[in-house]
Amino acid sequence: MFEQLGLIGCGLMGGSFALAMKKAGLVKRVVGYSKSPSTTDRARQLGVIDIEAPSALLAAAGADIVLLAVPVSATEATLKAIKHLVTPQMLIMDVGSTKADVAQAARRALRDQVGSFVPAHPITGREVAGVEHAEAELYLGRQVIITPTERTISAHLHKAEELWTALGCRVTQMSPESHDAAFAAVSHLPHLLAFALINAITGQAEGDEYLALAGPGFRDFTRIAASDPKVWRDILLANREEVLAQSQRFQQALQTLEKAMQEGNAQSLEDMLTLASETRAHWRMGAQRGTKIR
Amino acid sequence: MFEQLGLIGCGLMGGSFALAMKKAGLVKRVVGYSKSPSTTDRARQLGVIDIEAPSALLAAAGADIVLLAVPVSATEATLKAIKHLVTPQMLIMDVGSTKADVAQAARRALRDQVGSFVPAHPITGREVAGVEHAEAELYLGRQVIITPTERTISAHLHKAEELWTALGCRVTQMSPESHDAAFAAVSHLPHLLAFALINAITGQAEGDEYLALAGPGFRDFTRIAASDPKVWRDILLANREEVLAQSQRFQQALQTLEKAMQEGNAQSLEDMLTLASETRAHWRMGAQRGTKIR
Numbered sequence: 001m002f003e004q005l006g007l008i009g010c011g012l013m014g015g016s017f018a019l020a021m022k023k024a025g026l027v028k029r030v031v032g033y034s035k036s037p038s039t040t041d042r043a044r045q046l047g048v049i050d051i052e053a054p055s056a057l058l059a060a061a062g063a064d065i066v067l068l069a070v071p072v073s074a075t076e077a078t079l080k081a082i083k084h085l086v087t088p089q090m091l092i093m094d095v096g097s098t099k100a101d102v103a104q105a106a107r108r109a110l111r112d113q114v115g116s117f118v119p120a121h122p123i124t125g126r127e128v129a130g131v132e133h134a135e136a137e138l139y140l141g142r143q144v145i146i147t148p149t150e151r152t153i154s155a156h157l158h159k160a161e162e163l164w165t166a167l168g169c170r171v172t173q174m175s176p177e178s179h180d181a182a183f184a185a186v187s188h189l190p191h192l193l194a195f196a197l198i199n200a201i202t203g204q205a206e207g208d209e210y211l212a213l214a215g216p217g218f219r220d221f222t223r224i225a226a227s228d229p230k231v232w233r234d235i236l237l238a239n240r241e242e243v244l245a246q247s248q249r250f251q252q253a254l255q256t257l258e259k260a261m262q263e264g265n266a267q268s269l270e271d272m273l274t275l276a277s278e279t280r281a282h283w284r285m286g287a288q289r290g291t292k293i294r
Numbered sequence: 295m296f297e298q299l300g301l302i303g304c305g306l307m308g309g310s311f312a313l314a315m316k317k318a319g320l321v322k323r324v325v326g327y328s329k330s331p332s333t334t335d336r337a338r339q340l341g342v343i344d345i346e347a348p349s350a351l352l353a354a355a356g357a358d359i360v361l362l363a364v365p366v367s368a369t370e371a372t373l374k375a376i377k378h379l380v381t382p383q384m385l386i387m388d389v390g391s392t393k394a395d396v397a398q399a400a401r402r403a404l405r406d407q408v409g410s411f412v413p414a415h416p417i418t419g420r421e422v423a424g425v426e427h428a429e430a431e432l433y434l435g436r437q438v439i440i441t442p443t444e445r446t447i448s449a450h451l452h453k454a455e456e457l458w459t460a461l462g463c464r465v466t467q468m469s470p471e472s473h474d475a476a477f478a479a480v481s482h483l484p485h486l487l488a489f490a491l492i493n494a495i496t497g498q499a500e501g502d503e504y505l506a507l508a509g510p511g512f513r514d515f516t517r518i519a520a521s522d523p524k525v526w527r528d529i530l531l532a533n534r535e536e537v538l539a540q541s542q543r544f545q546q547a548l549q550t551l552e553k554a555m556q557e558g559n560a561q562s563l564e565d566m567l568t569l570a571s572e573t574r575a576h577w578r579m580g581a582q583r584g585t586k587i588r
Contacts, residue, residue, distance in 0.1 A: 123509035127575075143507065172507070185495050186508035190515040192551060193487055198570040200540070200547035201479050211577055213437065213466070214480035215417035219579050220514040221484040226574040229567035233560055236567075240555045246494070247552060251545065253494035257486060258541060261534045266527055273523035273530075276492040280520040281421075283505055285513050 001163070006063030007032040008056045008078055010043035012126060013095045014069025015134025018048050020167050023136040033059035034131075035070075043131045056081040065091045065163075072096040073234040079109035079117075086113045091156050091163075093120045097183065097231075099147040099176035101238040107149065115153040118160040121145040121179065122169065123187075123286075127226040140168040143286050147176040170286060184242035189250060191232055192243060194225035295457065300357030301326040302350045302372055304337035306420060307389045308363025309428025312342050314461050317430040327353035328425075329364075337425045350375040359385045359457075366390040367528040373403035373411075380407045385450050387414045391477065391525075393441040393470035395532040401443065409447040412454040415439040415473065416463065417481075417580075421520040434462040437580050441470040464580060478536035483544060485526055486537060488519035 005027045007014050011034070021027040032049030033056050034040040043049045053059035060066050060082040068078055075094060086092065092110075096102050099119050106117045124142040126133060144164040148157050161171045174182075201207045236243055260269040299321045301308050305328070315321040326343030327350050328334040337343045347353035354360050354376040362372055369388060380386065386404075390396045393413050400411045418436040420427060438458040442451050455465045468476075495501045530537055554563040 123507065125509075125511065142509065145507070182500070182504045182507050185498070185501075185504045186512045190491065190512055193491065193548065194515060194574075195567055195570040196548040196551055197484065197487065197544055198573050199550075199566060200544040202569070202573050203543065203547065204479070206476070207479075210476045210479045211573075212580075213417065213439070213476050214577075215419075215436065215579065217419065217518045218480045218484055220517050221488060222574050222577075223514050224511045225570050227571060229564050229571045232567055233564040236551075236555055236563065237558060237560060240558075244552060244555060247548065249497065250491055250494040251548075253497065254487065254490040254541065254545075256493075257490055257530075258538060261530055261538060264531060264534075266531060269530065270523050270527040272493060273489055273526050275496070276489040276519050277521060277523045279492050279496050279505075280488075280516050283508075283516075285509065286506075 001166070002027045002065045004028065004063045004065070005030045006053075006060040006066040006082075007049060007069065008034075008059050008066065008082070009069035010034040010039050010049060010131050011069060012129050012131070012133050012138070013122075014067060015043055015046075015048040015131040016136065016138035017067055017069065017095065018043075019134055019136035020139050024166055026163065026166060027065070031059050031061075031063065039131055046131060046134070048131055048134055057085060060085050060090075064089060066093070068092070068094040068096075070094075071231050071234045072098050072102055072238050075102050076105035076109045079106055083110060083113065086110060086116055088113070088116060088153070090116050091159055092117045093160060095120060095122055097121060097187065097235045098238040099145070099179040103147065103149050103176045107151075114149060115151045116156060117149070118152055118156050119147045119149070119176065120160065120164070121147070121183070122164070125227070127223050129228045129231075139164075141286075142169050144169040144171050145179050146171055146173050147179050148173065149176075180239050180242050184239055184246045188235055188239055188243045189246045191224050191227060192236060192247065193250070194222050195232070198222060198225045295460070296321045296359045298322065298357045298359070299324045300347075300354040300360040300376075301343060301363065302328075302353050302360065302376070303363035304328040304333050304343060304425050305363060306423050306425070306427050306432070307416075308361060309337060309340075309342040309425040310430065310432035311361055311363065311389065312337075313428055313430035314433050318460055320457065320460060321359070325353050325355075325357065333425055340425060340428070342425055342428055351379060354379050354384075358383060360387070362386070362388040362390075364388075365525050365528045366392050366396055366532050369396050370399035370403045373400055377404060377407065380404060380410055382407070382410060382447070384410050385453050386411045387454060389414060389416055391415060391481065391529045392532040393439070393473040397441065397443050397470045401445075408443060409445045410450060411443070412446055412450050413441045413443070413470065414454060414458070415441070415477070416458070419521070421517050423522045423525075433458075435580075436463050438463040438465050439473050440465055440467050441473050442467065443470075474533050474536050478533055478540045482529055482533055482537045483540045485518050485521060486530060486541065487544070488516050489526070492516060492519045
């Protein structure tokens with residue numbers, strides 16, 4: 001399907017994309033660039049990329065598909081760096097967790113060429129970073145949210161949908177703003193809460209003792225607190241308004257539960273816990289498939 | 295090691311204990327009782343118990359070991375129900391997630407016989423309830439916290455330690471109060487937060503839409519929100535002071551993160567996320583083994 005993938009950012013997300021594309025036979029060559037030369041080198045040694053590029057521009061040169069897999073705050077600078085080589089035939093995508101800021105960055109950086117850019121967010125990840133953890137199956141069975149801009153060329157949009165579908169993903173389209181509102185609630189806020197819980201515990205004199213006693217519930221609840229701090233710094237800042245609004249709603253829900261505890265209102269507490277428990281017990285990951293939301 | 299286990303409460307925790315005891319060859323017979331006759335019946339059909347008892351008292355009759363696996367608020371009434379048949383030779387344990395209230399309930403219910411009671415909390419569980427999900431391996435490799443009272447007979451204490459060790463657990467001893475303070479932080483609060491997050495999301499008009507988009511991070515973070523509402527109502531009420539105190543610390547940590555977001559203070563935010571991420575990345579479940587705390 002593609003001759004040459006220009007991969008900018010050879011970490012977990014980018015490296016896994018390259019491996020998945022190769023495994024699916026969707027690309028002939030992968031030219032890769034990472035900010036850290038040792039990462040690019042390691043990516044080649046591991047067979048994640050075929051050729052090392054010394055710059056983002058050279059990674060994009062001659063590519064018919066370019067993937068940006070960098071922290072979202074680096075999107076604009078990266079797109080500016082490759083702008084001179086962007087052609088209308090080139091499909092450019094990212095994999096960032098926020099989309100309104102990425103769409104804005106693309107408009108500013110690419111200007112007339114912004115139609116080549118298809119913002120994408122695959123709903124996957126791991127709590128470990130780095131090309132060493134890249135795996136061809138990271139995207140398999142996951143949802144991918146595509147948030148086209150008003151300028152996105154529809155041929156590129158269809159190509160992007162076909163590509164992700166061929167990688168075993170279910171594609172959903174929505175606006176960047178709807179995306180950011182939804183993921184503030186179900187992804188960005190949970191990360192913020194997990195980070196806050198760890199810091200609240202370690203801020204206590206007995207914190208280490210407490211952590212040594214924690215079991216499987218704690219393990220799963222806090223898994224995402226081990227996520228990459230720079231990636232999450234960017235996400236929490238880029239989508240801060242939606243995240244702060246969701247955090248307010250969360251604190252209200254928490255305080256409603258606390259009130260029932262303080263009052264010893266067992267029935268009210270049980271009712272609220274039952275609502276949460278039943279909702280979560282019936283929830284299935286990715287239950288809604290490939291639909292358009294707004 | 296034991297002739298007869300009297301199992302009071304044949305759900306996930308009790309049923310799994312019976313299966314583990316049988317598998318390890320530690321008990322000859324299991325006599326079981328559950329409040330719901332259909333549960334007791336099902337437990338016998340599944341081979342979790344050998345004989346159905348029509349009451350807690352009859353489940354305890356003739357047993358040399360009794361396990362209470364009931365919601366913590368039922369501890370006192372259950373111990374009162376079996377008091378007439380409690381002998382100094384009988385080892386009685388529970389598996390409740392709170393310990394100060396359970397120790398108090400045991401003192402009130404058993405009076406002179408309280409020395410037979412060894413309060414225990416195995417750090418395990420699943421988000422599904424019921425004897426159908428009972429499994430012999432639920433306790434394998436887990437920590438068990440034993441919180442003896444001032445009256446606990448030391449022979450029983452040693453027997454309890456040997457038993458849990460034989461089931462593949464690591465035993466830690468501490469006071470009921472230290473236990474409740476620690477588990478408020480690493481278990482009870484995370485459950486409260488997970489319940490609150492689900493209710494905050496479903497309380498929004500777009501809640502169902504948002505939930506349909508959630509991925510693996512959300513799945514793991516909220517797994518414990520599917521826990522049994524009655525069990526958790528009891529735990530949150532029994533340990534409410536410690537949980538509310540931990541919730542205050544948590545909200546302060548959350549608001550410190552929010553402040554950095556509001557101010558756009560990327561460095562401060564990154565520093566706090568790095569602290570949390572490194573702490574969680576280095577954490578290992580049950581790293582502290584079989585030590586005495588206070």
